[in-house]
Amino acid sequence: MTTRLTRAEQAGRNRELVLDAARRVFLARGYAGATVEAIADEAGFSKGVVYSQFDGKADLLLTLLDERIAERAAQNARLVEAGTGWEALVALLHVQDRRLADDADWARLLIEFRVLAARDPELNARYAAAHRRTVDALADCVVAAYAKAGAQPPAAPRLLAEFMFAVTSGLTLERAADPAALPQEPLEDLARRLLGVPSP
Numbered sequence: 001m002t003t004r005l006t007r008a009e010q011a012g013r014n015r016e017l018v019l020d021a022a023r024r025v026f027l028a029r030g031y032a033g034a035t036v037e038a039i040a041d042e043a044g045f046s047k048g049v050v051y052s053q054f055d056g057k058a059d060l061l062l063t064l065l066d067e068r069i070a071e072r073a074a075q076n077a078r079l080v081e082a083g084t085g086w087e088a089l090v091a092l093l094h095v096q097d098r099r100l101a102d103d104a105d106w107a108r109l110l111i112e113f114r115v116l117a118a119r120d121p122e123l124n125a126r127y128a129a130a131h132r133r134t135v136d137a138l139a140d141c142v143v144a145a146y147a148k149a150g151a152q153p154p155a156a157p158r159l160l161a162e163f164m165f166a167v168t169s170g171l172t173l174e175r176a177a178d179p180a181a182l183p184q185e186p187l188e189d190l191a192r193r194l195l196g197v198p199s200p
Contacts (some may be wrong), residue, residue, distance in 0.1 A: 006098065011053070014049055015046065017044070017045070018043045018049070018050055018060070020043070020044035021039050021040075021042035022039045022064060023062070025039045026060075026061060028107075029111045030109060030112055031109055032112065034076070036050055036051070036060075039057075058117075058126075061109075062126055062130060064131050064173060069137070072099075072134070073133075073137035073138075075095070076138060076141045077141060077144075079091040079092060079095060081146045082143045083145070085150075086148075086149045086197050088145035088149070090192075092142070093188055093192070093195075094188075096164060097184050097187070100171055104172065104176075107168070108176060111169060134163065134165070135162055138164065138165070140157075142157040142160050143157045149197075153196075154196045163194075171187075172191060
């Protein structure tokens with residue numbers, strides 16, 4: 001016998017289906033190329049179902065971003081918790097580069113959105129609030145990683161976190177033009193020296 005979903009359960013299921021569809025459409029078409037209609041079609045719903053859950057395209061992307069921030073913050077915290085000594089900080093460096101290699105489409109999507117949002121004060125404020133949460137979470141991990149190494153960070157942890165994100169954004173753009181740009185090993189060696197991590 002099939003169990004019928006309650007209205008709240010159906011709404012929650014629809015929300016997840018819409019978000020999954022939005023992720024696929026954004027990654028395939030970019031932010032500018034994506035439309036609510038395309039997302040609705042991908043999810044198998046009318047636009048009305050999408051608008052019953054979200055304010056529009058920007059709201060969809062920011063919701064996906066919020067989910068990603070929470071997921072990445074939890075992953076980073078687990079990496080630092082599992083590491084000993086300098087391993088915790090090195091693990092953070094490794095995972096940043098691995099994510100960029102594995103998820104370049106998302107990195108480019110986010111840069112595209114950031115540039116467009118910068119021209120819209122309300123949208124930029126929403127993005128900036130999400131970005132602050134990202135930076136704060138990484139800064140907390142940086143503090144914990146240096147504590148595990150018994151060392152003091154060479155700069156304010158928040159500044160180091162911002163630096164790591166700035167490098168990731170720059171890498172995204174450089175590798176979009178030349179996939180061989182800034183190879184991992186020399187880049188990681190440079191990052192180690194900047195962050196005061198002893199050579200292996």
